[in-house]
Amino acid sequence: MPKQTFFNLPAEKRERIIEISLEEFSTKFFDVASLSKIVEKAKIAKGSMYQYFESKKELYKYLVKYVSEKKLLYINSSLPEDQEDFFLLYKDIIFAAARFDINHPLYSSFLYNVGKDTNNPDLSKNIMSDSTQFIKSLLVEAYEKGQIRKDVNVDLASFIISYLSVDIGEYIGNKYGYSYHSVLQSQTGQMPVTDKQLEDILDELIDFFKRGIANI
Amino acid sequence: MPKQTFFNLPAEKRERIIEISLEEFSTKFFDVASLSKIVEKAKIAKGSMYQYFESKKELYKYLVKYVSEKKLLYINSSLPEDQEDFFLLYKDIIFAAARFDINHPLYSSFLYNVGKDTNNPDLSKNIMSDSTQFIKSLLVEAYEKGQIRKDVNVDLASFIISYLSVDIGEYIGNKYGYSYHSVLQSQTGQMPVTDKQLEDILDELIDFFKRGIANI
DNA sequence: TCTTTATATGACTGATTAGTCACACATTAA
DNA sequence: TTAATGTGTGACTAATCAGTCATATAAAGA
Structure with a gap:
């Protein structure tokens, strides 16, 4: 263009x-x-x-x-070929995405901003619906493999997972006391979050997806 | 002011x-x-x-x-006094909130817009962090009553639930083929969603919160 | 050298904005 | 009636914007 x-x-x-x-x-x-x-x-x-x-x-x-192409390329290149388990695959994806964000705070905050700027009808390509669609394709496969309970509404689950994948950045930001999506201000580009800390949060998130929170 | x-x-x-x-x-x-x-x-x-x-x-x-005061008042006035179960209480709250949105699409889309407009530092009162705090207070109580598993991270769970409570509007909109947060265009103010349909979605959402989706 | 083509420039246009202010009008009190 | 107070008004200011265009510069080809 x-x-x-x-x-x-x-x-x-x-x-x-x-x-x-x-x-x-x-x-x-x-x-x-x-x-x-x-x-x-x-x-x-x-x-x-x-x-x-x-x-x-x-x-x-x-x-x-x-920027979208850069991010997708980065994520794709960090995925293992042979991950059969949905939850492990999801973890790899979201971990790569978070790493990308951490290493490219400018790109990350830009995309985040684009996602929120929906009041301009012909511009909002609707990043979220693409993301939901992608998660859904993974989830359908997992469903067929028996990794997802038969009573689960796959559409709703895809929606929840894709939206939370974006929101989780806010949580990480709050938890570690900085604004995840405006890190570019910090100039250094260094995020005060280690791989271990990131992984712990993702494990908890995925556990929420898997088992929920109720004491049944 | x-x-x-x-x-x-x-x-x-x-x-x-x-x-x-x-x-x-x-x-x-x-x-x-x-x-x-x-x-x-x-x-x-x-x-x-x-x-x-x-x-x-x-x-x-x-x-x-x-607008915030109107919405909070509406929600508060529709809650039963004696709801001991967190998930049932949450359902009442979010149902009331959704009803409010449906009956006041202009107010709803305004608040939704305010929530996204975070690039103006001294304006963003951070509606989301208030909401997360509120959910957390309910969740802590539920935790102490033994309704939540002991291994759950209450902070993360509060975050997830409060963000999804907002996002779910998008899902409902997509599902029923209209733009939830720009209904004011439709003038009529009538949402094409019945109480029953709304309740079904909320039940599924709450089931996700309770049990997750994994086939364990 | 002369000509053509590609690129760089910044003053300018017309539109729009938040906020101001001198003045007009209305209501009440003296 | 006169004065004071509260309210309504819209032309105006100064700033900012996206986009334009005549002109300048540079490079390449003949």
Whole structure:
């Protein structure tokens, strides 16, 4: 969706534009984010930006695509081939996703922001419904393998699991006293959470999925 | 937070201002919502609005307070006194909340929007953390009564339940083919969901909380 | 050298905004 | 009637925005 001119740019400049745009769009919703501020920070002329992208909207859509692809690629590359158990597979996925977020707080907070910005009808590609669909496909398979109880509503379960997969970031943030989705402020990019701590939380979450909380 | 002048207004005018402001703030985030549009629709002068409220921010804060109080009052008044079982109590609460949303789609979508608009630091009163705190107090009580398994992390469980209580609206919307949080468009205010259908979904949700989904 | 093509630029436009203010109008009290 | 107080008004300000466009610069080809 960018024009060819954008891809002809030296990589350094191209990446600078992407990074600075992400900073703007990760802290402000689409309508509030300012192209004027972006070009000022990136030290390029307003007109140049319009040599690269048709509009603010095209820039935004490109960023969503760019970051989503990076994240999916990262997650896919960290999955084992032969995981037959749904809950173990889910743990691998969500662990990889969390690792990605921790290592790329800017990308993470951007995507989180995009997910919330649903008041702009033609922009909200509905990230959540894609995610729910994906979880559902895994869950149906698990259901057929007998890993899920026969009385479970798979649609509802997919919904719950995919939404909680996003929300859990908030929980981790609260628990370790920082704002998970605005870590870019901290500059260092270092998250004060170890792999062990992360794994403990995921184990508890998955136990909730498996057994619930009632004392029956 | 409004000035005295606002309360001196005839009820009809006061309510018109509130309703039209809510329409604006329920479809747009704070920064994007336009006071100019509000006064135009409400057919009052810009200057008048500033006789009633110090600023756009004060109007917004008043609306949040106004609607939150209405919803809490409604929920509180529909709860039985003597519900000892956490899961049954929770069902009553969330059922009442859903009923409120269905009967007041404008209020509902406004609060939902407020919850998502977290990029404005000094505005986000963090509705979710209040809600989580409330669920936790119920859960601790249930824990002490032996209704919750001893190995459950009550903090995580409170978090999960309070977030899902909000998210479930999306699920209901998807399931019945409408956008739960933008029903005001439909004008009628009528939700195409019966008490029975609502109850079925809540029963499934609560069953997830109680037993999880694993075939153990 | 001259011409063509690609890229960079920033002043400008027209639209929109939150908030202001001088003034008008209404109601009550003296 | 006059004064005081409370309320309504809409033109105005200064800021900001997305997007445009005439012009400048640079590189490449003839």
